[in-house]
Amino acid sequence: MTASLDTRLGALLRNHPARLITSHGTVDDASLAARIEHAAEWLLRSGLSRVASRLDNGAAWCVLDLALRRIGGVHVPLPTFFSNVQVRHALATSGAQCVMTEMQAEMPSGAEALVGFLDDDNLACWRVAPTTEAPVLPPGTACITYTSGTTGHPKGVCLDAATLMAVAASLVEASSAVSPRRHLCLMPLSTLLENVAGLYAALLADAAIAVPSLSEIGYTGASGLHVPTLLQCLHRYQPESVILVPQLLLALVMAAEQGAPLPASLRYIAVGGGRVGPSLLARAQALGLPVFEGYGLTECGSVVALNRPGATRAGSVGKVLPHARVVIVEGEICVQGAKALGYLGDVSLPAGPIHTGDLGYLDPDGFLYITGRRKHVFITAFGRNVSPEWVESELLAQSAIAQAVVWGEGRADNVAVLVPRQPGTSDDALIHAIAEVNAQLPDYARISRMVRATAPFSVAEGLLTANGRPRRDAVLARYTDEIESSYRHIPLFSTSGVPA
Template sequence: MSGLDLFADALRRPDLRVLDGVGEHGGAQLEARVQAYADALEAQGLQRVASRLDNGLDWLALDLAIRRLDGVHVPLPTFFSAGQVSHALASSGAQALVTARGEPMPIGANAEVQRALGDTLSAWRLQTHAPALPEGTACITYTSGTTGSAKGVCLDAASMLAVAGSLVEAARPVSPRRHLCLMPLSTLLENVSGLYAALLSEADIAVPSLAEIGYTGASGLDVPTLLACLQRYQPHSAILLPQLLLALVTAAERGHALPRSLRFLAVGGGRVGPRLLARAAALGLPVYEGYGLTECASVVCLNRPGASRPGSVGRALPHARVQVVDGELQVHGVRCLGYLGEAGPPPGAIATGDLGHVDEDGYVHVTGRRKNVFITAYGRNVSPEWVESELLQHPDFAQAVVWGEARPWNVAVVWPRRAGQQANDLQAALHDVNASLPDYAQVRELVLADAPFTAAEGLLTANGRPRRDAILHRYADAIAQRYARANDPSPTFGCTP
């Protein structure tokens, strides 16, 4: 039975429920909306469709409608800048951009006309040239690269469904019956591991808006709103970025109640420090760290009930196999069809660019990015992700990027977690973090950023990872000033002018 047939079966389930800020929607309601969107897309001759939608029932229905037509979906995050929107639409050759009804044409789109797509959505017809796509392309998702324009990665439906199926099996021991989508549905991780896996496992799906989750702007998070969202939907499972996990752990440690319903919290998208995982375990939170990449259709490895090892990202899922070549992780199995406008990965294993090892029991350990490792003036290799994860586990640091190439000591550009924090507070926090690090990895000087790092400013990738080159370039003068004061042994703090 094909994946599309499996989705059709899921929609026919009388007990299927999709929950959002409006209420509950049964399988018959979702099926009717999916078919209505499929009919409207077909009537308008739309086969390659971009969307820029908030989380909700319409996102899910549109995606399934495009799947039903064997079309191509190009999901764009709502926080994409005008330049990112323009690049994605031009490079993908989308025929239309779907938005919520009544919204103005997004800046960066070059639309000819707006047409209704049901009662709640509009399709903006675009003036674009449609490049040839690899045969079987069902989704074009944009990587969270650290520099330059993001690459459009072409994936087929079978690959995404293979990953979703592996995740269903991984979570089967705890049988989550309600999944709460806490990440934008436009991210491949939530699309595949949240929506598709939940549909295949016959679980209910909660798709609150990003505002109801607590997101503010491109990178802000209101923790009380997030806690209220969790209590409202009482999920069994959710996918968390490290910062979301930190927010929940910190809140729980301060006495805020988390739902007792939680059975499976998958965390990924960035390095998770072992201290944070230990804090989560001490609270009894069912946290399982994983690892994946866009070129492999999302998740590759995952800790899971009965097969979990702290400090690792788990064993490879059934659809993948991980090996180490010259210290770099390489993945066999499910892979993308190619990139837009350039050659795809060469045949064979996908070279991830991540450093790590596989232990004797098959657990995969990720230690950093090959391209990000810097070498200090004393010849010590430092993976900045390692040091940054230690900084970000401290409640005083919200964002951090570490640098020390060819220098005797390291600097970190940071944004504090609470407005108005004083230099002395941050100095004490830095002292606490350094106590857990070897001397060559410790941070001696801090540069306070003048604003949080955001995707809109080009300082974060789509899934919240720092664009290192852009951040270091913006704060180059302040970093240089810190090193110029090398004869002053006391840490200094400040913002660039």
């Protein structure tokens, strides 16, 4: 464990009444420290230092992660929504010696035998079937986190503990104006953002951390969400801070607009992981929700910039955090400072700043704005550049639309491939939603044509990344015929953006 976190944990042994809060009860500082120490000793006795986990959110996840920090080991967190193929790939490419699961879980794909149990935390340890010689990791690797990448195989990013703690410390500073005392982990802890901001930053801030299971939060499968269960979870744990992806924020906003009460305890709602449409942020603010949009990427240890109380600007993702520096090179956002050690299979990242592939700019006051992805921008037949993420974020703020991919390369107007939020949603309802969005867009970015997807984009079908973003090339390839057919007919919308 790094000196900063180790020292901080030592200072926290003041019998905090509810350091970790679960559906089964609370874990105070002394109990947490004892469980971390026991797990660390067990790992050392077992000769395990490169450990994968496939665990639900809960105290055991936190204990295992912090025990690995204690012994200077490597944690390879695997999301529970990874497919068996993705799990085998991650275990093979990381060189993990074992994978930890809940005791009642079946042997995971890629494992070959049960090693033993870490009884105090109800964890089973499975030996990983060796395939090749374990890959050499960059010196100092503490975490291998897998990103969705652009193919079906996730990509392993190696990070050191000092980088993770630098980001966590910046996040503590960013929230210091409200100093949340209880954080609720609503994202999987296997997600780097929740690991750093929900666990490390909360520990450094001396806050309590609620870690309910994913099912208690309301997740169903890889991307489903039962909103009434989510609301029950919020009221049960009464958090002061949470981290949301845009779709979770939309779910809360829609529920509140329909009269569902939200906890009055909420003081800091950070949202990231994808572009948030200005209209959705405006709706959240109209409800009085303390929402602060941020921006980051795995290669930079997670969060790079964040709006915060007293330093917020509409349309921006906030000011750059102290551990990072941003420069704009030919319109592309490049980040210096905190940096991953490298990717699995590579010795290190190229020297110099990280070229994010994101387009944006800094205003005179230092607020960062994201305008799109360089590789996703398409050019219309009239020579106008369109960032599809911008239009898609506005479409996704409509209650009728669950998923969207926008395209118009070389065309006189643009088409949207849409997945309705409910199977029974009529085409007329989708057309009305598009009209609402078109009213807020310049003419070159408006949607003129619509293709209704035959099924939701999913990971299993190869149309969705592991973290829920559409694989736009795959979606466009799947619906090529329907898109071409739409262009052979009169547009649904006029150039003014209203139904024709």
